Amino acid sequence: xxxxxxxxxxxxxxxxxxxxxxxxxxxxxxxxxxxxxxxxxxxxxxxxxxxxxxxxxxxxxxxxxxxxxxxxxxxxxxxxxxxxxxxxxxxxxxxxxxxxxxxxxxxxxxxxxxxxxxxxxxxxxxxxxxxxxxxxxxxxxxxxxxxxxxxxxxxxxxxxxxxxxxxxxxxxxxxxxxxxxxxxxxxxxxxxxxxxxxxxxxxxxxxxxxxxxxxxxxxxxxxxxxxxxxxxxxxxxxxxxxxxxxxxxxxxxxxxxxxxxxxxxxxxxxxxxxxxxxxxxxxxxxxxxxxxxxxxxxxxxxxxxxxxxxxxxxxxxxxxxxxxxxxxxxxxxxxxxxxxxxxxxxxxxxxxxxxxxxxxxxxxxxxxxxxxxxxxxxxxxxxxxxxxxxxxxxxxxxxxxxxxxx
Amino acid sequence: xxxxxxxxxxxxxxxxxxxxxxxxxxxxxxxxxxxxxxxxxxxxxxxxxxxxxxxxxxxxxxxxxxxxxxxxxxxxxxxxxxxxxxxxxxxxxxxxxxxxxxxxxxxxxxxxxxxxxxxxxxxxxxxxxxxxxxxxxxxxxxxxxxxxxxxxxxxxxxxxxxxxxxxxxxxxxxxxxxxxxxxxxxxxxxxxxxxxxxxxxxxxxxxxxxxxxxxxxxxxxxxxxxxxxxxxxxxxxxxxxxxxxxxxxxxxxxxxxxxxxxxxxxxxx
Numbered sequence: 001x002x003x004x005x006x007x008x009x010x011x012x013x014x015x016x017x018x019x020x021x022x023x024x025x026x027x028x029x030x031x032x033x034x035x036x037x038x039x040x041x042x043x044x045x046x047x048x049x050x051x052x053x054x055x056x057x058x059x060x061x062x063x064x065x066x067x068x069x070x071x072x073x074x075x076x077x078x079x080x081x082x083x084x085x086x087x088x089x090x091x092x093x094x095x096x097x098x099x100x101x102x103x104x105x106x107x108x109x110x111x112x113x114x115x116x117x118x119x120x121x122x123x124x125x126x127x128x129x130x131x132x133x134x135x136x137x138x139x140x141x142x143x144x145x146x147x148x149x150x151x152x153x154x155x156x157x158x159x160x161x162x163x164x165x166x167x168x169x170x171x172x173x174x175x176x177x178x179x180x181x182x183x184x185x186x187x188x189x190x191x192x193x194x195x196x197x198x199x200x201x202x203x204x205x206x207x208x209x210x211x212x213x214x215x216x217x218x219x220x221x222x223x224x225x226x227x228x229x230x231x232x233x234x235x236x237x238x239x240x241x242x243x244x245x246x247x248x249x250x251x252x253x254x255x256x257x258x259x260x261x262x263x264x265x266x267x268x269x270x271x272x273x274x275x276x277x278x279x280x281x282x283x284x285x286x287x288x289x290x291x292x293x294x295x296x297x298x299x300x301x302x303x304x305x306x307x308x309x310x311x312x313x314x315x316x317x318x319x320x321x322x323x324x325x326x327x328x329x330x331x332x333x334x335x336x337x338x339x340x341x342x343x344x345x346x347x348x349x350x351x352x353x354x355x356x357x358x359x360x361x362x363x364x365x366x367x368x369x370x371x372x373x374x375x376x377x378x379x380x381x382x383x384x385x386x387x388x389x390x391x392x393x394x395x396x397x398x399x400x401x402x403x404x405x406x
Numbered sequence: 407x408x409x410x411x412x413x414x415x416x417x418x419x420x421x422x423x424x425x426x427x428x429x430x431x432x433x434x435x436x437x438x439x440x441x442x443x444x445x446x447x448x449x450x451x452x453x454x455x456x457x458x459x460x461x462x463x464x465x466x467x468x469x470x471x472x473x474x475x476x477x478x479x480x481x482x483x484x485x486x487x488x489x490x491x492x493x494x495x496x497x498x499x500x501x502x503x504x505x506x507x508x509x510x511x512x513x514x515x516x517x518x519x520x521x522x523x524x525x526x527x528x529x530x531x532x533x534x535x536x537x538x539x540x541x542x543x544x545x546x547x548x549x550x551x552x553x554x555x556x557x558x559x560x561x562x563x564x565x566x567x568x569x570x571x572x573x574x575x576x577x578x579x580x581x582x583x584x585x586x587x588x589x590x591x592x593x594x595x596x597x598x599x600x601x602x603x604x605x606x607x608x609x610x611x612x613x614x615x616x617x618x619x620x621x622x623x624x625x626x627x628x629x630x631x632x633x634x635x636x637x638x639x640x641x642x643x644x645x646x647x648x649x650x651x652x653x654x655x656x657x658x659x660x661x662x663x664x665x666x667x668x669x670x671x672x673x674x675x
Contacts, residue, residue, distance in 0.1 A: 017540060027509060027536045029465040031561040031586055033568065173471055179462060186464045191587040193563060290509045290536065291462060303483040304514025305461040 003331045005258050013327075018207020018294075021330065023323035026206040028293045031190045040208040042113060047215065052108065059104045060219060063137070064094045066101075068220075070227035070384070076354045076371075083237065083377035085370065086384045088224055090248065091359065097389030098220060098248045099130035103199055105216035107134040110197035117141045117196045121185040123150055123178035123244065124315030124362065125157025126389055127201030132166035142166040145185045147177040150314045157393050175308045178244075178318045182292050202245025203322030206293030210322050217251025224384060225255055232382055238263045240370040241386040242362050243283065243336065244316035246325045248388035253334060263335065266325060267369040269311035270338035280309035282321050283329050283336035296323040312341035312397065313361035315389075343368040345401065348391060360389035361397065409502040409530045410555050410578035413452055414613045414634065423671045424579075424635025425450050425626070426615055427642055427664055428506065430457035430473035431490055432482025434650035440493045441653075442646070442660060447501050449661040450668025455533070455637060458487050458507030465535045467590040469640040472647060484511040484520065488527045495528035504531035504557060504578075517545050525552035531578050533557040539575040546575055559583050560606060560614075562598075573610035581637065582606060584618045584629070590640030594619030600632035620667075627670035638667060 018024045018040075026036060046052040060066040069089045077085045090098040103120075110118060118140045122128030128144040135142035144161055148170040151158050161168050174180040182205075189198045200209045203217070228235055239256060241249035243266040256262045271279030279285065282297040289298040291306060299307040299319040311317040328334040339347070344361060347368030352358045359367055363386070370385045377383065391398075399406045407415070417424055427446045431439050443454055459477035463470060484507075491503050505524065512520045512534065524532065532549050539546070539558055546556040555578030560569055563586065573580055584599045585592045603614050616629050617637030626636050645663050649656035 025541050026538065027541055028538070029535050029561070029583075030538060030559040030572075031465075031563055031583060033538055033561075034563040034565060173468075174461065174475075183462050183464045187467070187588045190465065191591060193586055289513055292464070293536070298510075300510065300514060302514065303481075303485075304511035305478060306510070 003333065004260065005333060007258060010257060014207060014211055018211070020324045020327035022288065023296050023326040024207060024210055024294050026293060027290050027295065028206045029190065031193060035193050036206055036208070043109060043208055043212050046109065046112060055108055056105055060101065064100050064104065065092065066219065067223040067227070068092050070224060070231060073355050076351070079354060080371055080374045082374040082379065083381040083383040085374050086236070086382060087357065088220060088252065088384055088386045090220060091357070091363070091387045091390035095126070095130045095133050096392065097126040097130065097360065098217060098251065099127045099201060100133065101219055101251070102201065102213050102216040102247060103127070103130040103134045105212070106197070106199040107138055107140070110140070111138065113197060115195060115197035117192065118199055119143045119145065119185050119188050119196055120199045120201060121145045121178065121181040122201060123181070123317060124313065124360070125150070125154040125161065125393060126315060128166070128168070129157050129160050129164070131199050132161040132164035135166065136164045143188065144168045145171055145181040145188070147171050147175070147181045149176040150178065153397055154314055154393060156396065177309070177314070179306065202247045203250050203324060204245045204292055204294055204296065204320055210294065210324055213247055214250045214254055214324060217247050218254045220248065220251040220386065221253060221255035224252065235259055235262055236384045237261065237381040238265060238373060238377070238383040239386070240265045240267060240366045240373065240383060242267050242316060242365040242388060243321060243325060244269070244280070244318050244362060245320070246322040248386050250322060250324055252386045257333060264333065265369060265373065266334055266336045267365045268336060268338040269313060269316035269365060270340040271310040273340055274338060278310040279338065280311040280317050280319065281338040282319060283325060284338045288326065291320050294323045296320050296326045297329070312344060313365065315360070315362040316365065337369055339365050339368040345398070347371060348398070357387065358391035359387050360391050361394045363388045408553050408555050408578060410453060413502055414579060417452060418634070421675045423630040423633070423674060424452040424615065425668050425671055426453045426455055426635050426637040427451050428455040428457060428637060428639035429642055429646065430459055430470060430477055431487040432459055432477030432480055433473040433643070433646055434476050436480050436482050436486060436490070438653060439490045441657065443494050444498065445657045445660050446664060447498060449664035451501065451664065452635070453502045453504060455504045455506045456487065456491065458484055458505055458511055460508040460511060463508065465588055467588040467640065469590045469644050469647070473643045484515050485523070488523045488529065491529050492527035502530035503528065504533055505529055506533040507535065509534050509537050517548055521548040521552050521554065525554055529554055531555040531557045533581060535559070539572050542575065550577065557581055562586055562602065566609060569606055569609045573612055576612060579613040579615045579634065580606070580610065582614050582616045582633070584616050587618070589618060592619060594625055594629065596628045596632070599629060603633045623666040623670035626667040627674060630671040630674055636667070636671070638664070
């Protein structure tokens with residue numbers, strides 16, 4: 001049974017210490033506390049500052065190319081034989097994914113705070129590219145931390161970041177993926193806290209990051225509301241988005257949280273299958289713990305050590321998830337499900353071949369689940385998939401799985 | 407009075423400074439930790455900080471990251487670390503032991519269960535790197551109630567208001583992180599530390615231990631002069647890494663590294 005959310009309840013979250021119910025918070029070493037508190041204070045002031053918002057909106061329109069289209073996938077709908085399937089085309093944004101919405105916003109914040117050096121972590125490289133892009137535009141020094149395993153499987157994005165003038169640091173510690181990249185970015189931040197702004201790419205991390213990333217990404221859901229009323233004359237019945245850290249999902253869901261008629265589905269990476277343990281689905285199969293500055297659902301062993309994860313998509317290969325998703329799960333407002341690597345790859349092929357749209361492997365998880373869900377829904381229902389990114393960066397991975405060398 | 411308070415009080419009365427070495431439990435092997443702890447005491451340790459290994463030690467540099475990896479290769483768990491303290495206590499009832507680590511292993515064990523087991527084993531203090539006082543409201547009282555000192559960090563970036571607030575939540579001592587950076591990284595600036603520690607002393611009556619960047623007798627002596635104690639970590643852990651194949655050589659090397667720091671501190675008295 002889901003809790004009926006109201007605007008007042010949402011306005012009170014996160015609370016003053018960054019908590020969403022039992023989740024979130026600020027669990028960092030003392031050296032970072034002052035910076036986080038300053039960032040929170042500045043952001044809360046700028047949030048309602050008309051000039052800041054106008055700058056943000058203008059950049060989203062003229063630089064990112066927003067609003068992103070809401071597209072009716074007519075042939076896919078016919079072939080699936082259920083609910084109408086619409087696509088929110090975040091893949092058409094400048095740099096090819098939703099990530100840029102947030103980096104534009106945080107770079108504006110960095111400018112207001114007078115920080116000249118930017119650091120960021122990245123998994124699939126989309127957030128790294130989006131960060132390197134805004135740094136090139138604003139003339140900021142840019143350092144990207146990326147697990148060495150991801151550097152290999154996302155070599156195209158690594159090269160894009162370098163072309164944009166960023167320094168890419170391959171992280172060799174731990175599991176050599178996104179979580180270790182985040183550890184390393186935190187370590188860099190501690191050492192350079194005076195002149196450095198850390199642009200976190202997802203709705204995880206210490207307060208106020210889950211708040212400000214959610215706010216910047218909520219443009220997705222706000223546009224979707226307007227576009228739905230315009231094109232369908234009603235709100236959608238179901239929204240489907242992939243969840244790694246969960247920034248594209250929260251951006252899509254947040255403006256609909258009080259609309260009870262809209263069902264929300266977050267799709268985690270089921271990897272080789274939840275039962276195998278080789279996956280990246282903390283909401284489906286993990287338990288609450290503390291990592292990277294916040295309390296949230298995590299994949300961990302019985303002793304509290306963080307588990308290695310597996311997903312075919314580097315962007316979902318993360319053992320934690322944004323704390324607001326953990327809260328939405330516990331109050332029953334959103335459904336969290338998973339699809340396997342194999343199902344996601346099938347989703348990728350279907351959307352590519354039926355609609356001529358090549359989704360990122362991350363977004364392919366949302367596609368795969370949405371196709372199953374749509375088939376169970378009536379024809380007069382409307383389902384929207386967040387196509388959070390485009391699949392060009394994954395061509396090498398897919399070719400490799402097909403045994404083709406390119 | 408806690409064991410930590412007792413030791414620090416008696417040192418102060420003698421005009422001496424505390425030597426507080428850190429090693430990671432389970433490194434290089436869980437069977438060696440208790441013996442290494444006794445070696446540290448023989449070389450002059452007043453308090454031991456025993457690291458609880460964690461898979462994602464965000465505040466640590468490469469030396470302690472690798473120590474965690476070595477310890478976790480042998481699945482060193484928080485329960486086992488508590489067992490090591492219990493074993494150590496059988497022959498050393500006097501030297502305080504502080505567990506230092508990250509929050510998640512404690513959260514996974516359960517705070518009440520952890521506090522009970524730690525108290526029973528003879529743990530004297532708990533320092534959780536990623537638990538600022540703002541989030542410690544439910545946890546720290548569980549320790550205090552069992553006569554375990556909750557120890558918090560102060561950093562160069564900590565404002566006066568926070569120094570006062572953090573000190574109120576702490577007992578035993580406060581740990582001043584001398585540099586902006588991870589463990590084992592930059593070189594310590596003695597003048598800056600002296601100024602900051604003097605300022606902290608104006609804001610709290612608690613003893614101030616200084617860590618990060620103390621690597622030899624010279625830096626130990628210089629920092630000992632301006633604080634109540636020095637915490638030595640990465641350089642010891644690095645010595646463990648370089649001698650991990652030979653247990654006797656390791657104990658000797660650890661002793662030879664720490665003992666001159668003891669002498670340097672005692673020459674200040």
